[in-house]
Amino acid sequence: MSTAKWISFSLYLFLLLSQFSVLSQQASAEIYRCQLDAQKSPVFTDSRFKCEHKKAQLLSVKAPINIIERKVLASIPDLSQRDPSANFPDDGRKYCAPVAVSNSLSTAMGGMPSTQQIELARTLGSADYMATGTKGTSPKQLLQGLERYLDTHKTSQPSFYKSKLEYRGQLSVARKYNRDLDRQAELPWLINGIKQEKHIWLNIGWYQTQANGKQKRIGGHWVTLVGYEKLGSLKDGKGEYLIINDPATRGGDNQEQLTVNMTKLNGRMGYQLMNQASMPKKADMAWLDGAIQLAL
Known part of the structure; x- marks a missing residue:
């Protein structure tokens, strides 16, 4: 032939x-x-x-037969917290949360040039909103700061009137953000959020193995969730990935695909995020500590 x-x-x-x-x-x-x-x-x-x-x-x-189910919110930008032109406080080392949120909000506001998005991130991280400091931004700071920003800008952005913030994860926040006290940001919840084109930010914890075999949290990070992919045979159902824009990387069109591995951390079931590029070398594991969803 x-x-x-x-x-x-x-x-x-x-x-x-x-x-x-x-x-x-x-x-x-x-x-x-x-x-x-x-x-x-x-x-x-x-x-x-x-x-x-x-x-x-x-x-x-x-x-x-391998099946692929994939959705990516391609319009969400990927600003870098280390962008020299941004001149964020402390060279942007702790500015992952304001930058990650600015990625999503800039899209919700109809798109904007990078110079304008930098100012948006700077505003979000200021003392008036998230109050990002030397220890970064906690889920509580992000939620309260973002809600304050949405409330003060809803006149110019009508979609902000119907905003709804929801948190699921290990840390305590105001009950209105986590009414069911969900301690785990489950994968189906995240995937459904992407399907509904909600704005989602993942709180990643970096863990190091101690002499006693336990994992100790040595740092954390916020990233913008922009998509997911499910790949695997119909028989075993394996192969799930989260697609992110990571503020700690160089930015631009550099979406990162994380393999999701359900396993245990100190006896608790949850999600390990494999191949997480910005994880420090001294850390042994990147873990999904929690997530925030914004519906507009």
Whole structure:
């Protein structure tokens, strides 16, 4: 068979198998090779009745099917907290929360040039709102500061009138942000939030293994959640990823895909975030400590 004909067959086979991906755990398709036509070219089909003279050679094909479910909010920018032109306090070392939130708000406000977004991040981190300091920004500071910002700017941004903030995670916040006292930001909750195009920020904890085998939190970080991907066979259902814009990286069009691994941290089940680029070298694990969602 010539290279061109083999490529055509491979493409046909791929398209045919893809039809079975949502119908079964493991696809099984019958492919027939018809007798040669007048030009001596093989003909392939999924039905032996389509072959002339009913002469067909059955090619049994069984292949594991990978499914992909993916959504990315591509319009959300990726400002870097270390951007030299921003001149954030302390060179932006602790400015991850204001920058992560500014990524989302700039989109909600119709988009803005980077110079304007830098001013937005600076405003969010100021003493009037999140009061970001030498220890960074806690979930409580982010929630209260962001709510204050939304309230004071709702006249110019009508969508802010219907804003709703929700937190799930390990730290204590005002009950109005976590009415059910959910201690875990569950993956389905995050994925549903992206599907509804909510604005979401992940609070990542960095942990180091101690001599007694326990994990100690040695730092943390805020990132903007911009998407998710589910990849795996229908049989095992494995393969879930969160897609983020990380303020600690160089910014620009550099979305980061984190593998989500459900495991235990000091005896508690939760989500380990694999391959987290900005995790310090002295840390052994990046952990999803919590998350905040904003609906507008």
